[in-house]
Amino acid sequence: METINQSRVAVIKKIVAKVQPEGSLFFKALEKLVDCSDEELDNFLRQSFNLTPKNGLTRQIFTEQNFLLTHRQGRRLISCANQVFKAGIDPAFTECRIEKNEFFFLESSMRLQEMISNGIFMNLFSCQSGSWNQKWVYQYQLVDFCETFPELFRQNSCGLIFLIKKDGDKTIDENNPGDNLVVARVMVRAGGLCALYYPLDNQRLWSEDNYYWLVLPRLIF
Known part of the structure; x- marks a missing residue:
């Protein structure tokens, strides 16, 4: 440097x-x-030279790295992933239901966006590319991501944030995404990972100084 x-x-x-x-x-x-x-x-x-990211709230990081999740059976629940979230799991995750039918997934790829401005969850996610239905991850993907890439979690950071469905069998209303999307914040606490639950329309203003990273599906156009 x-x-x-x-x-x-x-x-x-x-x-x-x-x-x-x-x-x-x-x-x-x-x-x-x-x-x-x-x-x-x-x-x-x-x-x-106008190098500020287009959305103004976040910027993509690790652009050359492909955060790939291998295919597996999609039945892992956050509320039951005690071996991954050893420092605690918010009991509110028990309200999140996955699809009734058992299914398998192919490989999926994720991207990371770092906060560079203060914002509430709704604004941080609404400014990302794609529709609301393209911004959430399955519960199994969240658990797998945390298990596969533990090096991304930093002791001095407030962690990674994801969007997940409350009801896996219910569609996403693009005009009212908070009806079926919630935020999962994963952070290091007491030497392990913990998973915290927030409504998407939570009005708390999150500070850029906390270095949050948003984890989203990588879009293919």
């Missing part, structure tokens, strides 16, 4: 050296960039 930063500053210095006269506004602007911190320079570049 240090080598990259030094190279970047060296390039700016070369440009400054070639710009004359000294009194020009362009020269003064470049001179300021040389002396600014890495964070200030990154902010300047984002503003100047």
Whole structure:
């Protein structure tokens, strides 16, 4: 990282050296960039070249990594996954029912979005690509994801958040997604993972400083 930063500053210095006269506004602007911190320079570049993510609330991370879940029988319930969520499971998950018929799934791929602005759950998920029916995960996928990628959970973080169905046999109302979608927040507590339950329309304002990551199905267009 240090080598990259030094190279970047060296390039700016070369440009400054070639710009004359000294009194020009362009020269003064470049001179300021040389002396600014890495964070200030990154902010300047984002503003100047419009590098801010389109939705403004989150940005995709680990873009090159494919979080692949292998096919399996889809009958794993969060409320029964004590071996995965050893630090506790919110009893409200017992209200979430999966499809009545037994079924199998093929491989599925997930993507991660990191919060970069404060927001409530409804806004954080509504700004993501796709319809509401494309943003939720099956309970078995949530359990498998937490079991397969434990390295994503950080001790100093407030964890990962997922959308799941309350009733697996009920469709999603695109005009009223909170009717059948709820939020599952998974975090590290007391050395293990715990799963917490929230209504999608919960009005708590979640802070970007807590570094939440949203886990969503990877869309194929």
